[in-house]
Amino acid sequence: MAERSTGYADAVAAVARAEGNLDVVSDELFRVARALEGSDELRMTLSDRQIPAARRQQIVEDLLGGRASETTTAVVSMIVAAGRSSDLGGIAREAVEINARDRGRSVAEVRTAVALADGQAERMAAALGAATGHQVDIKVVVDPSIMGGVVATIGDEVIDGSVRHRLSQLRDSF
Amino acid sequence: MSKRLWAAAAVVVAAVALSASAAGAAGETVGSCIFDELGEAQFEGIEGDGFTAVKELKTQYKAGDKHAKELKEDFEKDLEGCLEAPNPIIPEVTEIIWGGAAFVVLLALMKWKLFPVVKNLMEQRTQRIQDSLDDADRERAEAAEVRARYEAELADAKAEAARLVDEARDQAASVRADLQSRAEADIADMRERAAADVEASKRQAIADLQSEVSDIALGAAEAVLGRSLEDPEMQRQLVDDYIARVGADQG
Structure with a gap:
């Protein structure tokens, strides 16, 4: 699972670097992960595979739209659609680490x-x-x-x- | 047997013959004897015989004649001889002769006819008795053998019973010792376990008490802390203390 989180984090970091906002994306991703840890209902809803992926992505976009960068929203939406919302905390920590390493x-x-x-x-x-x-x-x-x-x-x-x-x-x- | 019988018979016959007396042999009564003596009496120096001579002797004796006195005394002895009783056992000689002859004839007949029969019967009886004695001896021997065998078996049985009793006693002693040792071990184990249980209970009670005390103390501390931690200044002070300590420890 750690290896999978690292892979997702590398992909997120690559996207954020391409967008030139890894620092912001990693910070926002960390905050989203913390918010998810603090809400059991939200975490269960986004992890529920009975709910269509499009509906879960819509929830993410409704929650983050206007509050986070488009890159962060897109990345979180992609992770939730992939059914990896439970790994979001690990992915966020890995992304933060990558960002920090990039800056020494x-x-x-x-x-x-x-x-x-x-x-x-x-x-x-x-x-x-x-x-x-x-x-x-x-x-x-x-x-x-x-x-x-x-x-x-x-x-x-x-x-x-x-x-x-x-x-x-x-x-x-x- | 036969020779001894003949010898005894001969001895009896001789004794009878030798002991026979004249008076006894006459077989007459005392009266007839006196009568005969009186009738046939003759005395030296006295005339006549029979009653006349006796009458003359009496006259001369009464006259004091010494010779008549001696004759009178001799005649009285002859008369007193009539008073002697005939031998109740010894018969007359003729009777002895005839009796002996009859005895001999009878003895011969008995020896010829009766003795063999009697002897045969006696021998048969002897044989029966001997057989009975032999049977009795054999049965006695068999009884003795049976008794000896029974006594031997009885002795064996007693020995076996004694051995079984000894064996049972030994086994009982062994079982008793085993049970006793096992009971002692169980008692020791129970005591040890009881002591361990008591010690464990004591430790548990102490631990429970300590836990209870710590819970109470911690509860009180948490209550106090809870009220203190509601103060934002206290929270800020705790973070500041942490920062200072981390910086001091690592600096």
């Missing part, structure tokens, strides 16, 4: 309980860049389940500073 940077997925305040994203990127030794693009995911703090994932490395993690450590210490 790394990608950090940063999960927070609430949206970052002004300036926190830049300071976060700087701190993680200092920690990894190279420049980092951060992709923020709002995840209330972590209760508070931050969980940063850079490649295979996870830096967990969430309240949920600390409570888990406290529970284990008992």
Whole structure:
């Protein structure tokens, strides 16, 4: 599945590069994937093969039309029509990675309980860049389940500073 | 047997003949004996015989004649001889002779006719008795043999019974020892398991208690944190702390 996601991501990156907006497409694709993860109803609807592909594509276009670039909308529509909507999260992460590599940077997925305040994203990127030794693009995911703090994932490395993690450590210490 | 019988008969006949007396042999009564003595009496120096001579002797004796006194005493002894009883056993000689002859004839006849029959009967009886004795001996021997065999079998049976009893006793002892050891092992195992169960229950109770305590403590902490985390400033502070810590750790 990872190999298939990588293939789709390469194709998406190739299209976006051709359109000259890989940076935008990768970011929008990441946001769409996060939105899909947050809505079970939408995810099930787009994954339902009983629904005609044209109808699913129409849903995508209705949702993204005017809110995302045409390239992003077309790419998401193509993925949903191919019946790979469940792989959209992996494809988006791979696309973000490809975009970052193109610019000589790394990608950090940063999960927070609430949206970052002004300036926190830049300071976060700087701190993680200092920690990894190279420049980092951060992709923020709002995840209330972590209760508070931050969980940063850079490649295979996870830096967990969430309240949920600390409570888990406290529970284990008992 | 036959010779001894003839010898005994001869001895009896001789004894009878030798012991026979004159008076006894006469076979007369005391009265006739005295009468005969009186009738035939003759005395030396006295005339006459018979009753006359006795009467004359009495006269002379009463007259005090010493010779008459001696004659009188001798005559009295002769008269007293009439008082001697005839031999109740010994018969007269003639009777002995005739009796002996008849006895001999009868004995000859018996020996010739009766003794062989009697002997034959006796021999048959002896043979029967002997056969009976032999049978009795044989039966006794057989009984003894049967008894010996029975006693041997009885001894064997007793020995076998004793062996079985010993074997049963040994088996019972073995079974008892086995059961006892197994029971002791089971008891030890049960005690060990009970101790393990108690220890496990204790540990589980402690773990449950700790879990309960931690749940309560964590619940309280989460409640407190939940209220604190509703504050945006608190959330911002947590992110800032994270950024500072990551930067400090890696810097």
